[in-house]
Amino acid sequence: MLDYHLHLWPHSQTEAETTVEQVSAYCARAAAAGVTEIAVTEHLFRFTQAKDLLGGFWDDCPGDALRPGMSAYWDHHARVDLDDYVEVVQAVKAEGLPVVLGLEVDFYQGRMDQVARLLADYPFDVLLGSVHWLGAWRFDVLDEPKTLAEWDVRRIDQVWEEYTRAMEELAASGACDVLAHPDLVKIAGRVPAVPDEFYDRITEAAARSGMAAELSSAGWRKPFGEEYPAPPLLARFVDRGVPLTTASDAHALPDVADRVDDLRDLLVRAGVPRLQGYRERRPYPVPVTSAGGVRS
Numbered sequence: 538m539l540d541y542h543l544h545l546w547p548h549s550q551t552e553a554e555t556t557v558e559q560v561s562a563y564c565a566r567a568a569a570a571g572v573t574e575i576a577v578t579e580h581l582f583r584f585t586q587a588k589d590l591l592g593g594f595w596d597d598c599p600g601d602a603l604r605p606g607m608s609a610y611w612d613h614h615a616r617v618d619l620d621d622y623v624e625v626v627q628a629v630k631a632e633g634l635p636v637v638l639g640l641e642v643d644f645y646q647g648r649m650d651q652v653a654r655l656l657a658d659y660p661f662d663v664l665l666g667s668v669h670w671l672g673a674w675r676f677d678v679l680d681e682p683k684t685l686a687e688w689d690v691r692r693i694d695q696v697w698e699e700y701t702r703a704m705e706e707l708a709a710s711g712a713c714d715v716l717a718h719p720d721l722v723k724i725a726g727r728v729p730a731v732p733d734e735f736y737d738r739i740t741e742a743a744a745r746s747g748m749a750a751e752l753s754s755a756g757w758r759k760p761f762g763e764e765y766p767a768p769p770l771l772a773r774f775v776d777r778g779v780p781l782t783t784a785s786d787a788h789a790l791p792d793v794a795d796r797v798d799d800l801r802d803l804l805v806r807a808g809v810p811r812l813q814g815y816r817e818r819r820p821y822p823v824p825v826t827s828a829g830g831v832r833s
């Protein structure tokens with residue numbers, strides 16, 4: 538099993554430092570839970586290099602009311618040096634611990650080429666692609682009145698349409714390897730009566746691009762209490778042969794490898810014998826049932 542989606546710092550923390558001790562502790566906790574390899578995948582927007590490249594992208598987005606919130610979010614988060622992060626994770630990997638270097642990358646409409654050029658300068662093993670925002674709207678932030686209020690003014694079908702289009706463009710960009718929390722748009726508990734078209738399109742986008750999709754326990758820690766992706770979307774991925782990773786999306790040590798046994802049960806029930814790991818952005822198979830760092 539894998540835990541291929543891990544953050545080092547909670548969102549509440551602004552200044553942050555990457556340390557060998559913390560990455561090593563993540564490895565130890567994951568190994569104790571039967572995870573054979575982890576990927577540290579901090580948000581790209583944590584890093585000053587991202588702010589230099591992408592800061593202000595929200596000025597081109599519709600929605601005057603939402604831009605200040607996005608600007609403040611970047612001010613709060615984008616304070617860490619990407620080179621330090623890369624160096625520390627690589628050092629832990631060089632010690633032989635079962636960790637690979639990753640990053641969680643947001644979709645930036647029309648700018649994924651620039652993002653890919655920035656990231657090409659670093660030795661990443663795996664890049665997660667995520668849609669957390671539609672324009673300047675951080676739709677997954679449910680504790681801020683302005684972002685939450687948007688859910689009441691927009692039609693659900695329209696939100697899912699926009700989200701799905703962003704996922705399609707993200708996949709087509711080829712900038713990333715794994716679609717993270719593929720149906721994150723359900724986060725507020727608002728799901729169209731018939732979401733099939735959206736599930737079909739997300740599956741098609743993954744299959745066409747050759748990306749893997751993530752099976753994540755993080756949804757079980759949200760109010761709606763369902764894994765990502767929903768069962769009908771997971772079934773489509775499996776039918777279409779989209780490779781899978783498993784993930785906790787932990788933002789602190791206690792959630793590392795969260796409910797990995799439950800994720801394994803879902804995979805076994807779905808008839809999935811192997812996951813997909815990555816080294817230097819090249820995939821390799823990882824048996825679902827193995828433990829102890831076996832690579833095949």
Ligand SMILES: [Zn+2]
Binds near residue numbers: 667717
């Ligand atoms: Zn995410």
Ligand SMILES: [Zn+2]
Binds near residue numbers: 542544641786
């Ligand atoms: Zn994440």
